Amino acid sequence: MLKSKVKIGYILIGVLLPLWVWSNEPRKFTIRGYAQGTDYTVIYYAQDSVVSVHEIKDMLASLDSSLSIYKPYSTISQFNDSDKGTKVDGHLKKVVEKSLEAYVRSQGTFDITIYPIVRAWGFAEKTIESLPDTARIQELLTCVGSDKIMLRNDSLIKSMPCVKIDVNGIAQGYSVDCVADFLESREISCYLVEIGGELRVKGKKPDGEYMKVGIEMPADFAYQQPIIGKVLTLERGAVTTSGDYRKYVESNGSKIIHLMDPRTGFSIKTNMISVTVVAEDAITADAYDNVLMGMGVEEALRFLEGKKMEAYFIYRDDDGRVKDAYSRGFKKFINETEM
Template sequence: MKRFTSSASYPVLMLCILLTSFSAKNNIQKIQLAGFAQGTTWHITYYAEDSIATKKQVDSILNKLDSSLSIYKKYSLISTFNRAKKGITIDDHFAAVIRKSIEVWQSSGGLFDITVMPLVQAWGFGTKDVHQYPDSAKIKLLLKCTGTDKITLRKNYLSKKKPCLTIDVNGIAQGYSVDVIAGFFEKNNIHNYLVEIGGEIRVKGRKLPENEKMKIGIEAPGDYDETTPSILQKIVTLEDGAITTSGSYRKFHESNGKKFSHTINPETGFPVQNELISVTVFANDAMTADAYDNVLLAMGLTKAMEFVEKRNDMSAYFIYKQPDGSIADTASTKFMKLISK
């Protein structure tokens, strides 16, 4: 799962925002905001007659979300729940993420599981550094403290069947944060915008006054730094919806010359290993896209393609490694329509 962290990190597959500047006409301005939150950067572009939304307002919203969902804040609600023996009363943000997490857990056959926090920590992708990776015996013990079927949400009270059960919503929280910011813009009658947090993007409307659709570049796999421009694999054109990515080529650990992914298989307790390098998902909202890019990555290419082709609410683009080691890409039928020729 992607991390929702307190120190600088980068999205597994960065989605590069392609926006063309223009001189204001008809009193419409292109307003850009940027900042740092959730261990990564955020960028917003919107079109309005004046600066209705400010950086201070966005920061305030993100700080509130951190107080609810960040495992890196000891005072957060999620940290309080993880320390509790039975359960706690949670806020509406936390409840919304839990409800969606349970829904995705059910539809994915358990591949999306927010209770894998003990495993995430054991493999060194959590809040603490590890000096030794777990063996099969340790994994077997940790699996006894996992399972979304062991948590229950009634109204806003979240309970757990075992005191050792802890949760980590990093695979869905950033997408939810994007949706919350988008909702804030809608309430302020801003209907042409692009919101991006750590590479998770939601778009509404068009670039004004040209009345052009937004364009988003999907980065090709490779090693990049701040001085090296990324190479775009594909460009997609959007007018309404969200696009997120999960991948394995940037977030991994290496042991004895062998790399392993940050995505944990909830059934085995071990990192996912398959041919997929990255999965980009398009959906109506960023929370849905964010959750399912993890699911599809864990499935492997064949199962993931079959799964997404049956869904009416999402589409996906895959970059994968072929048996001969070469890199290839493919996309579901509906995603193909988004790709700019």
């Protein structure tokens, strides 16, 4: 009887040992959902499921409660409805701090106080019956300018009641960073976080490969599916894209894109079709892809000099032909074998 027990024990060890070895191999976990008006995907590699769907949902709901102009109870909506300003939570404070930095570095082309203009053109939470004329735009411009807001401790102050902010040009990048930082707090060293096309990656997969990111090329017609152009390989970092072919309204046969110039109150004038930015974090990439969209290629390349960002541009030349260009440091991300 004793021998039998020993033999059974040996057989069990022989079975369990390979299972133990296999369980130490990181597995792929995927979480998908819908938030902030778009789809999101979280992929990570770990030995066990250390992040739940509900944790991601709760985090994104918390971000919406702070940053969404579409939520009447959000912190940003409370600020917009106030006469002089209001106390802000940690999320809105960090986003405003980064926005004010981008406002200065871009010489005013990135400006979250553009909300009255964005709303007038129909790119905000309420539909409009007619497009604004020049007189109306000039009136609204008196309420625009990030020099009209100021962070003071935990309060955001405005100089005029009509000053309102919209952080949609940077909030998704910040949200990506929040989710990525949360994964790292759970000691996850390989992941991809994507919200509405803005993403951040880190680490090698179990097969030894780094994450690959495809750059979406604009389709010729709105009903066509975009195709993937260049493929990037990143050890770590964030990738965001801004383009003129997704959000727009039409008036008298003209296309008015959603990217507004806060200095004029009208759509930016640009030959850019799209700009893809690679940066250390998604909030930075998300802010500056909009800034670069409003520049010519040569100006954009000069702007990037000395900054911890690289960019890829798709644009039309003077003859209307579609071309591309990229900054000097961007080339190292391009995976030629996948093209």
